[in-house]
Structures are given as C-alpha cells and as structure tokens.
Amino acid sequence: MPKLSLNASKKTKQTAAGEIPVDWECAKLERLIDKLEAGVSVSGSDRPAARNEQGVLKVSAVSDGRFLPDENKAIETSEILRARLRPRVGAILVSRSNSPELVGESALIKETPGNLFLPDKLWQVRLLKNANASEEWLSQVLRLPTIRLEMRNRASGTSQSMKNISKSAFLGIHVALPPLPEQRKIADILTTWDEALEKLDALIAAKDRRKKALMLQLLTGRKRVAGATGEWRTTTLAQVLEPTPRPTPKPSKPFLAAGIRSHGRGVFLKPDFIPADIALDELYEIKSGDLIVNITFAWEGAAAIVSDEADGALVSHRFPTFSFRAGKASRAFFRHYIRTKRFVFDCGLASPGGAGRNRVLSKTAFLKIGLMLPPIEEQEAIGEILDTCDAELTLLRRQRDALDLQKRGLMQRLLTGKIRVAVDEPVASP
Known part of the structure; x- marks a missing residue:
C-alpha cells in the first residue's frame, strides 16, 4: 500500500475539541x-x-x-x-x-x-x-x-x-x-479508504451469494461433484448419528464451558466458568467433531459441529451430543447441512411448544428427521468444496477488518491534526 506524505504537527493548543494544531x-x-x-x-x-x-x-x-x-x-x-x-x-x-x-x-x-x-x-x-x-x-x-x-x-x-x-x-x-483546503484533502484521503472498503464488502457479498448457491445445489444433489458416482439415498439422522453423552461431575474449580449460537454460527466458549454459576451437579463433556444441539433453540438453527478449540468443554443436559457413525456421514458435509433452511425447518417441526421462543426439541423426533445423502466419498468432496468457500470468505473478512482498522487509525490522526497532510500533493490510494 503506498505511503501517504504526512507531516507531524508540532505546535498545538488545548481547546474544547482537544489538543489541535495552532492554525486550526x-x-x-x-x-x-x-x-x-x-x-x-x-x-x-x-x-x-x-x-x-x-x-x-x-x-x-x-x-x-x-x-x-x-x-x-x-x-x-x-x-x-x-x-x-x-x-x-x-x-x-x-x-x-x-x-x-x-x-x-x-x-x-x-x-x-x-x-x-x-x-x-x-x-x-x-x-x-x-x-x-x-x-x-x-x-x-x-x-x-x-x-x-x-x-x-x-x-x-x-x-x-x-x-x-x-x-x-x-x-x-x-x-x-482545519482550513478548508486541508479539510478537502483529508476528506479525499479518507474517502479513498472508504471506497476500498466498499469494494471489499461488495466482493465479500458476491462470494457469500456464490457459496449459498453452491450449498443449495450441492447439498440437495441438484449439482453433482465431478466424477461422483452412486445414488443418493433416503435415510434418517438416527441411521447416521449416535447419541454420545459423556456425563461428568461438575468441577469444583473454574472450567471451560461452551454454548451454541443460533443460525448455524457455531460453538462459543466461556473460559474459567465459575461452578457456582450453574445449579447442576452433573455436566456433559463434548469432543471435537461432535454434532451438538441446543434443545431450547434448535428451531432457530442452534446446532454445530464442535471445533478443536472446544474439545473437552462442558455443557448442560440441554446440549445433547452425537457422534457420526463410521462410513455413514461426513462431519465436513454436516457442518454445512445443519445451516440449511431444510434442516432448521425440520428441527422446528421436532420442537413442539407454545408461542414465542418457548419450544424444546424432542430428541426422539430429532433422530427421526429424514434426509437424502450421497455416498460418503461425495459427502467428503462436497464438504471440502464448501470449506474452501468458507476459508476464502474468512480471509477476505480479515483483510476487510485490517483495512478498516487502518482507516480508523488514519482517521483519528488526520481529523485531530495529530498528523498533517500537504494540500498540494496527490491523494494516495490504499
């Protein structure tokens, strides 16, 4: 990224707007x-x-x-x-x-x-x-x-x-x-950064739309992976998942606890959770690769594949865990399948209850949910394709966050006069 030609402001004065250059x-x-x-x-x-x-x-x-x-x-x-x-x-x-x-x-x-x-x-x-x-x-x-x-x-x-x-x-x-010419130059510089951020946002939105379209096609069999053979078969979650509770006494010292975000946004961690903050004597351990569900909010997509960072974390009985039956289902495939509207809808049907948010998932009904699955090799290939899309989006979002942070830092210095820009020089681009 080209460097801006900026000059430090040496002479300042204290005002109601803070410390600013003497000529402002x-x-x-x-x-x-x-x-x-x-x-x-x-x-x-x-x-x-x-x-x-x-x-x-x-x-x-x-x-x-x-x-x-x-x-x-x-x-x-x-x-x-x-x-x-x-x-x-x-x-x-x-x-x-x-x-x-x-x-x-x-x-x-x-x-x-x-x-x-x-x-x-x-x-x-x-x-x-x-x-x-x-x-x-x-x-x-x-x-x-x-x-x-x-x-x-x-x-x-x-x-x-x-x-x-x-x-x-x-x-x-x-x-x-600042003087009007300096205002205009400052605005030009910061607008250039804004335009770069807008272009990145547009690219991220386009990549996200492409990924969602691929999900719809690949996870329903409308589009097959190149070279894939074998039929998609009707099955149920009970045939590919196995309930895997791991009861453990509540620790006496602070421990790593976990929860699940709704709308397929994954597991979140609560380090150094205080035992006294939960009125249960028994908790359950989760392992990397488990499928975990929040029975209270499954109807709004509170399901996730446990990440490596959450391995060994503890949850309450409201978070049943399941392991994948060998050769039947791919974690990589299900990491994306549980974010589909179809899966969330089915979880809603399996969550009876009154109006509002008071709905609890029936674990029996959950395991009866039906779905179509391709052979395990195609599941793995689909998961890999969609994981690549996610990795690309993550990289772009990190790039966007870094550019935004840089812009905010520059903004703070330019608009307070901590650094000055020569008004007769061309604007640098990010």
Missing part, C-alpha cells in the same frame, strides 16, 4: 450548520418501494457510516401527500433517534433514487454558505469515536432501547476545524 480552530457545530432538516412520519408497507412507488427511509438507512437507500418502506397511497422532504445528494444524514449505540449515526449521501423521502427520525444537514466547511470532511468528523461518544452522552430518554439527541445538544458539540 475549535468550533461548535452550530457555527457550521444552517439547518437540521427532518421529514415526517408516514405509514408504509413492510417492503421497499418499487421504482414506480414512493418510499420513506427507515432509520437503518444510515448504518456504519453508509447511506443505504434500499432500507426504505413503500408509502401507503393515502399518506403520499404528507411526505415532504427528499434526501439530497451531497448532504449528511444523522440519526437523531435510535438505540443508545446507534443514536447519532451519520452518512454522506453519494447518490439516491428520486422516489424517496426522509422520516422524522433522520436529520438532513444543511451547512451555512459561509461556514468554510466541507460536507465530505464533516461526514468523516461525525464518525470519529470521540464525537460518537459525545453524541451518545448528550442523548436523552427514559427508554433503555431508544435514545434521542436534541438539536441544541447536537449543535453544541465542539469539533476541530
């Missing part, structure tokens, strides 16, 4: 912003607007510093005349009402369809004409961790799930204000 100013947002425009609350359908329909943005249209125009709902015909404010390209949107973690989320509008309106919970920032401030620069400033923290601290509300920030509280925030 400290300004409240009210000095830069003319208006915080908002739309109105209108009724809409629980679906995005089609091209020939009018839509109102949802609060989720502003997420992680990005504007997501597809996060909208179609406005009911009787409500269209009440909608009044459209998002403007180049403007900043701010979430004035949201969860405590997300209140104050903001994003720059780079492009937008012409059929959308703003709700009452999103502000559209309009800068003063003589503010000497760049919208691209300000959009980056509003994403600084220190500014986000101040917005959360200034938000009010009695509900623990919803907070609001007032106009006066928002406009009273102090920011470090």
